[in-house]
Amino acid sequence: MTVAISHSPEVQAFFAKAAGVGNDQGNPRLKQIVLRILQDSAKLIEDLAISDDEFWTAVDYLNRLGSRNEAGLLMAGLGLEHFLDLLSDARDSQAGHTGGTPRTIEGPLYVAGAPLCEGEARLDDGRDPGQPMLLEGQVLDLAGQPLAGAIVDVWHANTQGLYSYFDSGQSAYNLRRRIVTDAQGRYRAYSIVPSGYGCPADGPTQACLDQLGRHGQRPAHIHFFISAPGYRHLTTQINLAGDAYLWDDFAHATRDGLVGEVERLEGGVARVVFDFCLQPAAHADDEQRSQRPRAMQTA
Structure with missing residues (x-):
């Protein structure tokens, strides 16, 4: 009873x-x-x-989750971060904010203050012998007009699936840059093709996923913040076409309209072209990224 x-x-x-x-x-x-x-x-x-044992096991799990700094990872894996996107989509639809590039999760690995470059940038420091990648595109408004002076804040993992700042073996701001678009709204980045990765095998997030019968793998992907005066800030990422986990992302980040096609150029260069389309801002707060706590807040 x-x-x-x-x-x-x-x-x-x-x-x-x-x-x-x-x-x-x-x-x-x-x-x-x-x-x-x-x-x-x-x-x-x-x-x-x-039961009391189940309760205190859960408390112990939370302690382990915090000690490994994996709370953000678990929120993505359990779909709560994606739920926030779905809720924002629904609120936007109700308010009549439609069109533009879809949002998707930020993830827990952004670091503010990356070097600011005009028009184009080299993202990698040359120490990782990965496949060269040319990443380019435009930032546009809803009418398809280019937005000059927009900021493309981009970051991604290396070929081991690791991010600078969180991986002591990488140089500061490796694979992280902010690029100001040119008069035609164009940005260009020279980098290396990132690798997909999984949750730490010995961590509490993967332990939870194991109990749920789920894997903890992410496809290769590239993160972006896109901003421009007078336009809504966009948090998004593109997953690279052809990855085995493209539509089976443990973090539920893959969305229609956010798949980057990979073109193979001569010399082994992978070319990814992706344009971003921004909605107009209804008020000044729309132009700002969220104030969630992050690793660094220098910019």
């Missing part, structure tokens, strides 16, 4: 006190959120008959 007490007045009052509701100190918004977490957690414990 299921015993349920979480909705009793006594327990509800207890949770309200634990969340600081009723005192005039602290943050009212946080109190509201914490109270809901307590209420919903208690209902889950009751509804699924969570």
Whole structure:
């Protein structure tokens, strides 16, 4: 027989006190959120008959997740980061904001302050003997007109699936640059073809995925922030065509309209052409990237 007490007045009052509701100190918004977490957690414990051992195993898992800095990775793997995109899409549709390049997840590996370059940039430091890549395209408005002076903030992994700053073996800002588009809205980057990668095999995210019967692999991909005065900031990424995990991305980031075709040029160079189309900003806040915590906040 299921015993349920979480909705009793006594327990509800207890949770309200634990969340600081009723005192005039602290943050009212946080109190509201914490109270809901307590209420919903208690209902889950009751509804699924969570044992004490299961509860404390979950607490231990959260400790391990934090110690490995993998909370962001798990949010992507469980689809919650993708859900935020779907919710934003629905809100945009309701508000009449349509068209343009689709958004998709940022992921946890952005680093602010990459060198700013005019028109074109070399992304790699020449130490990784990967396949050369030419990445180019335009930034446009909804009418297809080029946006001069837009900023293409681009970052991607090396051939080992590792990112600078998070991998001590790479130079500062390797495979990270900000490129200002030219008068025709064009950007160009010389780099190496990134590798897909998986969650750390010994980490808590992969341990969770194992229990769910899922892999933790990502296809080769390239991240972007695209911004221009008067236009909505775009957070997106392109996954490279031909990758075995293109439509089976553990992070659920692949979307229609975000697949980069790879053209093989003479000399073994891989050419990827991708244009970005921005929506006009309704207000100044639309032009800004999210204020989520990141590794560095120098720009």
